[in-house]
Amino acid sequence: MEGLGHHCGVAGIFAPKAQNLPELLFYMLFSLQHRGQESCGIAWEEDGSWRSKKDVGMVAPTLSAFAGEHHPSRLGIGHVRYSTAGGSGIANAQPLIVSCNKDRIALGHNGNISNGGLLRSHLTEQGSIFQGTADSELILHLISRSPAQRREVFLSDALAQLEGAFSLVMMHENALIAVRDPSGFRPLYLGFKDDAVFVASETCALHALGPMDYREVEPGELVIVDEDGLHSYRLPHRAPPSKCVFELIYFARPDSEIFGESVHAARTRLGEALAEQDEGNLDADIVVPVPDSGTIPAIGYARRAGIPFDFGLARSHYAGRSFIMPTKGQRELAVRLKLHAVSHVVGGKRVVMIDDSLVRGTTSRIIVGLLREAGAKSVHVRLAAPEIKWPCYYGIDIPDRDQLISNRLEPDDIAREVGADSIRFLTQDRLLKAIGGEGGYCCACFDGKHPFPPKTGRKETA
Ligand code: SF4
Structure with a gap:
């Protein structure tokens, strides 16, 4: 993530x-x-x-x-x-x-x-x-x-x-x-x-x-x-009820219960739903999570698809946050210091790489590159959330719309941009079905249907 x-x-x-x-x-x-x-x-x-x-x-x-x-x-x-x-x-x-x-x-x-x-x-x-x-x-x-x-x-x-x-x-x-x-x-x-x-x-x-x-x-x-x-x-x-669906996808800790739901169980079902979406369309040898946020959906995906799961990306717990680095080169280096592809796991394999969501696409491009350097034969990116296209006014910091890769490119072009052989996002229908939340969740950063549009003061809008 x-x-x-x-x-x-x-x-x-x-x-x-x-x-x-x-x-x-x-x-x-x-x-x-x-x-x-x-x-x-x-x-x-x-x-x-x-x-x-x-x-x-x-x-x-x-x-x-x-x-x-x-x-x-x-x-x-x-x-x-x-x-x-x-x-x-x-x-x-x-x-x-x-x-x-x-x-x-x-x-x-x-x-x-x-x-x-x-x-x-x-x-x-x-x-x-x-x-x-x-x-x-x-x-x-x-x-x-x-x-x-x-x-x-x-x-x-x-x-x-x-x-x-x-x-x-x-x-x-x-x-x-x-x-x-x-x-x-x-x-x-x-x-x-x-x-x-x-x-x-x-x-x-x-x-x-x-x-x-x-x-x-x-x-x-x-x-x-x-x-x-x-x-x-x-x-x-x-x-209207508008629980933030991103709490279940990404923000909350997996050992927590929120909205009366186990976060771990919800993320597993998102992975299963991703696998169902791929059914009959993807041949792969191994499911690899982007740690840590992709790990639980990857377990669900692997279980449902019947494809082996393994940690093809190892994470250093001592590296800092990559987005505070000022230049592109430094950010790339920071990701490389944080994540290492394990060639023993991914070498010669058709890899399904699971992450929770895609924002700018820059980190995914680097990670796909790491997997290829380690010998992956192909890399298919799967995201446990729909495409993020809109801002959040309710407490989540989402970059400006023009920085969101899904506002610039169609999925096939995104795959090319990040260097993947294919890319697929979980559909909103499948997401809501997987968490049993039709009608009760906010999905505004995906569909733009904000329950409360922002209201600013006259001085700020002048
Ligand atoms: S817009 Fe997205 S991040 Fe914000 S509350 Fe709604 S679902 Fe959560």
Whole structure:
């Protein structure tokens, strides 16, 4: 996989008896590192005060000191960030913490508000001051402006004005709050262990703390956990279900459950669907995944097609991310340092190379070249997703349309461009059938049918 930015991940804990919550939040965020690598942070209550630690950078260097310290606490939240809206600097690192007319609030947000530009423009015209550029700050302004005093009412007031994707964790006074937008774009889970309540973007962050019962936060559900227990409310507005299908294809960790579905099982079925699509049309000797994102669909493909599976591409776990290299030559070198074709596996073979999706095509061209250098007789590229042609307004960083190879070329031309003998994308119908999701998933980056078009402010569009 190349060139799609992860988005964000959130975590939260309410414990009736004080525990070392910063340490637990560190473990949870460490498990969510794949959802954002630009900044991270935690906020927690200790002795009645609120404290926080956040910085640009990865979770381990920023927060691992908490594994050796003791901070008795009953309430805390955390966040890992990849900047899909707003910049990547410390001003946009979360949790955001404010003191306002509703008392202290801390917020962590996963998603993008598609009418954020319009709301920000209105608020700015009315005198609001924003510290960062991320649209998450809007939510705090809207909460502060609600005339209501009851917590669930001012939260509903504020959140009803938002369009797009928001899975939120918040601290307010002594309560932990978890909210998922009515379309359910991003996943959000509740965990229960020893009277404590946990919130996490994915179940892998709950399982990092040991076995526990868990359930999904429903689309449109507002959960408040305080000393009186767990209270569930419904946001007042409705929206069509639009779970992000890319969470299952690529973003979520394979050992997680999201949208009530095992990510591993879903990816295996995508591979099987790819094989069914090829049935009777492709003779091959070996199925080779592009690690790591192509591995599980490749297992499904090989099983269904009855073709042997093997690791014909070995991955170095010590190489950095290739897309931050400034020149084409350096990027190519970075891919070569990261992936090595195993000639013992692919030499003289007709190879089916499985990846999750195709963005710009540059990395695939290099990988196909590596397989040929290692002696592959032919290379047939198969993608476990349809062609990406449109932007995402809900929290995924997709390059500009003219950089997406599927907007420039037809599949046969793409095959020529990346040096493959053939290329095929999983069709959207087969994708939805494989995940059992007809009607409930957003597929806008494939078909351009965005559930909420972006709304920007007058000043931004002028
Ligand atoms: S546009 Fe694509 S990446 Fe964005 S939410 Fe929809 S399916 Fe996910």
